[in-house]
Amino acid sequence: MIRVKIISRAKEIELKENKIIAEKLIRKLGFSPDEVVVVRNGEVITEDDEIYDGDFVEIIPVASGG
Amino acid sequence: MRCSLCKKDKAVIKYRHSNMYLCADCFKKVFEKKALVVLKRAGVLRGSGKLIVVAVSGGKDSLNTLYVLHKYSEIYDYDVIALLINEGISGYREYTIKGMISLCNKYKIEYKIVSMENEIGFTVDFATELYKKRKIRWKPCTVCGVFRRYLLNKHAREMGADFLATGHNLDDEAQTILLNIFQDSLYRVIQADYISREIVPKMVPRIKPLYYIYEKESVVYALLNKIPAWHIECPHAQYGMRADIRRFLNKLEDLKPGTKINLLLSREKIIQKTKSLKMPMKYCEICGEPSTHEICRACQIRNVINKFL
Numbered sequence: 001m002i003r004v005k006i007i008s009r010a011k012e013i014e015l016k017e018n019k020i021i022a023e024k025l026i027r028k029l030g031f032s033p034d035e036v037v038v039v040r041n042g043e044v045i046t047e048d049d050e051i052y053d054g055d056f057v058e059i060i061p062v063a064s065g066g
Numbered sequence: 067m068r069c070s071l072c073k074k075d076k077a078v079i080k081y082r083h084s085n086m087y088l089c090a091d092c093f094k095k096v097f098e099k100k101a102l103v104v105l106k107r108a109g110v111l112r113g114s115g116k117l118i119v120v121a122v123s124g125g126k127d128s129l130n131t132l133y134v135l136h137k138y139s140e141i142y143d144y145d146v147i148a149l150l151i152n153e154g155i156s157g158y159r160e161y162t163i164k165g166m167i168s169l170c171n172k173y174k175i176e177y178k179i180v181s182m183e184n185e186i187g188f189t190v191d192f193a194t195e196l197y198k199k200r201k202i203r204w205k206p207c208t209v210c211g212v213f214r215r216y217l218l219n220k221h222a223r224e225m226g227a228d229f230l231a232t233g234h235n236l237d238d239e240a241q242t243i244l245l246n247i248f249q250d251s252l253y254r255v256i257q258a259d260y261i262s263r264e265i266v267p268k269m270v271p272r273i274k275p276l277y278y279i280y281e282k283e284s285v286v287y288a289l290l291n292k293i294p295a296w297h298i299e300c301p302h303a304q305y306g307m308r309a310d311i312r313r314f315l316n317k318l319e320d321l322k323p324g325t326k327i328n329l330l331l332s333r334e335k336i337i338q339k340t341k342s343l344k345m346p347m348k349y350c351e352i353c354g355e356p357s358t359h360e361i362c363r364a365c366q367i368r369n370v371i372n373k374f375l
């Protein structure tokens with residue numbers, strides 16, 4: 001199970017996948033890679049990195065006040 | 067993913083238009099180099115002892131700007147002071163002030179907070195109440211924007227600033243270019259890029275150190291440097307045409323990475339070709355501040371709102 005927290009929407013979801021490419025997750029949530037920063041277990045990763053079973057992922061939308 | 071530069075560390079960001087990956091250390095260097103390019107081109111690094119006043123809103127962009135400018139201030143021998151305009155927006159401003167103060171305390175950066183209520187006589191919350199009761203025609207964001215610009219320029223000048231730095235990033239600028247074209251305001255497209263192009267007395271030249279920085283880079287930079295930015299939205303924020311343009315540009319950038327930066331490059335070419343095109347600058351008959359009108363926007367709004375005080 002992968003725990004995903006979307007900061008702007010203040011909600012958490014759980015994925016049953018054992019492995020997913022970050023970009024696939026981003027698009028699944030309705031964003032493009034430039035619109036969010038993905039933090040996996042506290043570390044910033046790129047959209048081409050993989051997320052595994054047991055990971056905790058935070059999705060931080062970049063569109064917020066200057 | 068590994069860093070394309072050092073080929074050693076794990077990447078934190080991918081540049082899709084150049085297919086490049088950067089690790090945290092290489093990314094920070096590239097980010098800061100892009101800010102220094104603006105400072106160099108704007109003439110900030112020429113000579114020594116210049117004063118840069120940084121307009122701080124408390125969000126990631128303005129705090130990043132303050133942090134980067136402070137980081138290189140000793141090497142390049144200039145001074146930095148943070149300036150925050152407290153517009154009196156409760157449930158918002160008190161938090162963003164905290165962010166600025168904690169960054170300034172941590173790095174020993176001087177700061178100044180100017181209260182709109184003390185200076186102008188009312189707060190943005192008060193103007194918003196009037197707007198809701200339909201007694202004034204200006205939207206809260208207009209009132210806020212006009213007085214923030216007015217007070218930033220006035221106070222930066224009185225502080226002896228050579229430059230006023232703002233946190234506008236590449237995404238903000240690309241949106242602004244389209245927004246102004248859609249509103250047939252070509253002058254606003256060409257009056258400034260990374261520096262204000264028209265230098266008139268009493269107007270402090272404005273620079274945008276994050277001009278070549280994507281909004282995403284700004285978020286990553288703030289995270290990596292533990293910048294205490296508040297991810298809090300102004301309660302009066304409106305989702306006008308800018309929000310639509312942001313979505314539209316993000317979609318285009320997704321389909322064709324590099325679209326946003328091409329808009330900025332086009333603007334620079336237009337600026338080169340339209341150097342003679344100038345708005346006549348006047349000085350407000352009431353307050354004497356620079357304006358394109360006989361009576362500046364700030365005084366126009368103030369005259370109307372004062373009737374309700």
Ligand SMILES: [Zn+2]
Pocket residue numbers: 069070071072073074075088089090091092093
């Ligand atoms: Zn590297």
Ligand SMILES: [Zn+2]
Pocket residue numbers: 350351352353354355361362363364365366
């Ligand atoms: Zn005036």
